[in-house]
Amino acid sequence: MRHIALPIGSLLLFLLLWQLLAAAGTWSETLVPPPAKVWSAFIDVSTTHDGVRGYNGTTLIEHLGISLRRIALGAGLGIVLGVLFGLVMGTVGWVRSLFEPWITFLRTLPPLAYFSLLIIWLGINEEPKITLLAVAAFPPVAVSTTTAVTAVSQSLVEAARALGASRWDVVKDVVVPSALPETLTGIRLAVGVAYSSLVAAELVNGLPGIGGMVKDAANYNNTPVVLVGIIAIGVSGLVIDGLLLRLERAVVPWRGHV
Template sequence: MDVVQSPGVVAEIPDPSIGPAPAPTRRPRRGGAPLRRLLSVLLSVVVLLAVWWAVAAAEIWDPIFLPSPGRVWDAFVYSVTSHNGLPGIQGYYLWEHLWASLWRILRGLFWAIVFGVPLGVVLATVPPIRAVVEPYVDFLRALPPLAYFSLLIIWFGIEDDSKIWLLFIASFPPITLATLAGVRRIPGEYLESARSLGASRLQLVLHTVLPATVPDVLTGVRIAMGFAWTTIVAAETSNGIPGIGGLAWATKKELLTDVAIVCVITIGLTALALDAALRLIERALVPWSGRT
């Protein structure tokens, strides 16, 4: 490139052999990504329903084993309306069955958080207690919840108490271990900085340890929520009405496959909605974590 100078002015004349300057690169806009994701999901649902309808219409299997989408929709409508003065199915509307299960899950999960998070902090910060207690937490984590459900029924009866205890024990280990892992991942510089500023042990836990472990705790809660759903459905096979799992279990007596599918879809959509809510909470509380 040649330079032409004049009094008080310096101008550059581009060299034609070099060619045009490259255009500035633009970052792709991501505003349409959620919309494309939503359209992809809707398209997959439409394809699934079309395949389901075609297979059911071909009567490859007996309608008892594979009812059509229309028949499942009719079962859903039946479950949310009254018939001969009786609500829904088994004397309760579908949302009453769902709320009964969800209320049991929320109570069990609440107590698992109340006890699991502090215990995880203690296990991470007090090695002697960790050496004694952590094997018991791992033992509970490895046990299938239904293995001890009979004991809980004997101890607490067949009402909600035994189910809540079961959900608490199933949710407690993942929350505790996630908290423990989160505390152990805190950089030592953070703790030393807080101590150098005069923070007491309680202030260190409240203002440094707990905020830094929020992403791990929420991950543990999400995992525990999944465990809770699989556990409550099995637990409600015993005196589980009202309850979405109890309703699904009751359909086997009369081979109500359409109602069972309604229960499965309801459970799945509710679990997805709860997980999405937990993700939104995580983004609001810890936007710096980068997790989605």
């Protein structure tokens, strides 16, 4: 009960403080709208009202679904490439020496730094958005996988070779299981980075899309809709992170117990 009561209690306290701050009148409702106004905006963008369907002709769940599809494609591509590169860099020394500085360089760049370049190269349709999310998700997975592979116990590798395992057998049966916990942590970080890059990815031609909705509403100082979009991104991110945690517990149940 405590695990349920504490989050609910913190949420109610946050809503109370929010209401008190809005009612104090220190800032206008344009800057700090009350919770009731944000709830009304949530209902408006989720349904058809006064002949208007959702926001810009698309409901909230549809905006969110389109953005989640972009994240699934972009982050999924970045995660797959990151795992493969991490395995190669962790097992082949010269490949790591060649590519690790470039991956570190890429990891330190904010998404907006190269998004304009992607637009010049790929246009304003889906390609630059998905590419941006892939580039943002790639470094965390590659770095975590590389670190995990290089940390694999050499005694386990030597024991497998002594029993006649080939190089592929060692990678498949020793390296991958040993590196899996840290790789899954890198995947969780990659999904978080992709989410933090979502609004940047949808800055240009982002409608329909939850990030595009937030950007468009901000252009018109429509703070309630902006808050609805931010809350939708945060809640969906929490759900996906929870699913990844369940996956981690199912795939590597020994983590934290050995």
